[in-house]
Amino acid sequence: MAGQEGDRVVKRIMHVLHRAPHGTIYTYEGLEMILIMAAFEQDISVAFIGDGVFALIKDQRTDQLGIKSYVNTFKALEGYDVEKLYVDRESIEERGLSTSDFIVEVEVLPSQELGRLMKSQDIVIHH
């Protein structure tokens, strides 16, 4: 739960991305929110579940949709000390994906283990 660094309270906050990247704006907005919150030096993690795992796919080229691809932004998370990226194993298996399809390094966990991590957070935010 919430820890302390000096006189600063550090909260454990998990963002859960569960939608495919381009059909709605939620994942993009979620990513923006993650970057903003990271600036406040909280203990942030990101969980990709369900269609959320599609956001991590390399080589997404959205130029013909007339929108900017934001998938490269996931690579910037490390620079903001957001290094805990978790992916639900069942979600990638049922979509025929593996970590080699992803643009960043992630930790693959069984759902129940990811659920335990969720429970250990101060705040869980679904996007």
Added chain:
Amino acid sequence: MLHTINQSPFRTDTLTTCLRFVQANDPILFLEDGVYALDDRGRFRAVIQELLKTNPVYGLGPDLRARGIGQIVANVRQVDYEGFVDLVEQHPVNTWL
């Protein structure tokens, strides 16, 4: 941790997904369109019965009434807004979308 589900299980997989992650004994509260999962005549009856073996299950009364759902799965506890607030007070909340 209190899990809330506000989506109809017939339209989204929110319930099915949530249940993969939920830890035993964590309370689950169904509200808004989520309450359709609790209808005793519906396809999700078996899912709710299975869930009740490991977790307390709640349905928000005003949302059930508004949707004309009279008969809910046995042992699901109906709560009013005050009961909802009590649950939120007692647990960190995980709002599934």
